[in-house]
Amino acid sequence: MRAKKIYWWLVFSLSALPSLYFGLIYFLNPRQLGIDPVEVLLAESGQWAFRFLLITLLCSPLRRLKLRFLSRYRRMLGLFSFYYASLHAVIYVVAWIELDWPIFIQDLVSRPFIYVGMFAWLVLLVLAATSPKAVVRALKKRWVILHRLIYVAALAVMVHLWMQTRGAIGEVLLYGCVLFLLLAERLYRAVPLLNHQSVGKSANN
Amino acid sequence: NKVKSTVYRSVTADDGITDASDARQYNNFYEFGTSKQDPSRYAHEFNPYPWEIEVTGECLKPGKISLEDLLSSRALEERIYRLRCVEAWSMVIPWTGLELGSVLKSFQPTSKAKYVAFESIVRPSEFRGQKSIFSSLNWPYIEGLRMDEAMHPLAFLAVGMYGEPVPAQNGAPIRLLVPWKYGFKSIKSIVRIRFTETEPHTTWNLSNPSEYGFYSIVNPNQPHPRWSQANERRIGPNGDVTRIPTQLFNGYSEVAELYRDMDLSKYM
Known part of the structure; x- marks a missing residue:
């Protein structure tokens, strides 16, 4: 019981660390982040949101390999993805466009990478809002179906990242490969599942 | 004498000058890599000296000119220009150099010379970005201007920045400045200039024609x-x-006359 609590705090602290690190530098000496510190905060918060989304998606495959450690914290990791995505959205609205609402509306309506990103955040919001244990119990099987939306969010984030790439494709390729592997593993498993096994077994994918 | 020949232009009271260290550490120069820090990080790998520029195409006096000959032939000017990147960041930087038009005229372009094409250096051993498989750009980096744009008094060839030679990451030893266009038009480390009759290709246009046009006016x-x-x-x-x-x-409204016959919303 004690060890469990220590692990919980360990995972929680490690997950919160990037935001504390960048937040602290920003408030103490923003110039240390780079020439345009807000740009760095915007990029880092977005990247960490995507990283936690991918780590969340990694929990189930690891569990299937009998590596159960991470999957215990899947909900927390997913919530951290939402946390970093929310920081990303707030930095964009408050620090990047400086609450310029006409620009915000224009971006939302006419810039695909902005509305795709906003859509991904909305999906994560729905997932976060339905993550308390009581809601999971209340929704039962519908919760499982609803939370498959994480795949939609992951694909939207991938498109969001790809659409703002200019010249450098290394980063997009790296994230793309990781996401592809995570989705391919599920697809591979889903096909025989459709043929032989009962639907009930898919409850935790 | 030096002060007398120095001409200051196009700086307004509101436009404070960017810190030299910022202008040297926040660069887009994909030859060194695609991140903003790559150029300053790897600048030391590039040795620009000696340097010469080859001038070819529709002109009476083609040939090669060394940097020394170019600089000793006329007085340098200082100009403080706004630099606006297509990525929506900008700086205000003091440059030292020569008016592009006066340099071009010395090669005596003919009436067939309707455009000027520029080419950057290719030296993969010194520019690690030119070896990278993760770049979507092809080398050499190429750019171009319409002849009247190139002859406009604001078009400038810089050899100095903040009173020192242009650092490698900013396009040593000689680079173009076209301050009324997005920064990528201001090609760096120029080795070739060619007068052409037809519109030359440009790197970003070839890479993504729906996003980057030949004109790319701010x-x-x-x-x-x-x-x-x-x-x-x-x-x-x-x-x-x-x-x-x-x-x-x-902000350089004096160039508007160059485009009075063009619908700017139709030309990217």
Whole structure:
């Protein structure tokens, strides 16, 4: 019981660390982040949101390999993805466009990478809002179906990242490969599942 | 004598000058790599000296000119220019150099010379970005101007920045400045100039024609397909970054006459 609590705090602290690190530098000496510190905060918060989304998606495959450690914290990791995505959205609205609402509306309506990103955040919001244990119990099987939306969010984030790439494709390729592997593993498993096994077994994918 | 021949232009009271260290550490120069820090990090790997520029095409006096001959042939000017990147950040930088038009005239372009094409250096052993498989650009980096644009008094060839030779990451030893166009038009480390009759290809246009046109004039009313160009992040004095409205022609309204017969909303 004690060890469990220590692990919980360990995972929680490690997950919160990037935001504390960048937040602290920003408030103490923003110039240390780079020439345009807000740009760095915007990029880092977005990247960490995507990283936690991918780590969340990694929990189930690891569990299937009998590596159960991470999957215990899947909900927390997913919530951290939402946390970093929310920081990303707030930095964009408050620090990047400086609450310029006409620009915000224009971006939302006419810039695909902005509305795709906003859509991904909305999906994560729905997932976060339905993550308390009581809601999971209340929704039962519908919760499982609803939370498959994480795949939609992951694909939207991938498109969001790809659409703002200019010249450098290394980063997009790296994230793309990781996401592809995570989705391919599920697809591979889903096909025989459709043929032989009962639907009930898919409850935790 | 030096002070007398120095000409200061196009700086307004509101435009504070960007810190030299910022202008040297926040660069787009994909030959060194695609991140903003790559150029300053790897600048030492590039040795620009000795340097010469080859001039060819529709002109009476083609040939090669060394940097020394170019500099000793005329007085240098200082100009303080706004630099507006297509990515919506900007700086204000003092440059030392020569008016592009006066240099071009010495090669005596013919009446067939309707455009000027520029080419950057290719030296993969010194520019690690030219070896990278993760770049979507092809080398050499190429750019171009219409002849009247190139002859406009604002078009400038810089050899100095903040009173020192242009650092490698900023396009040593000689680079173009076309301050009313997005920064990528201002080609760096020029090794070749060619007078042409037809519109030359340009690197970013070849890479993504729907996003980067030949003209690429700073225009707040024409958004980039992916982001607004109405505002810019000015990296100003003391490292202060402020969001300011972008001006048509980057504020250099004297170039408007070059485009009086063109519908700017139709030309990217």
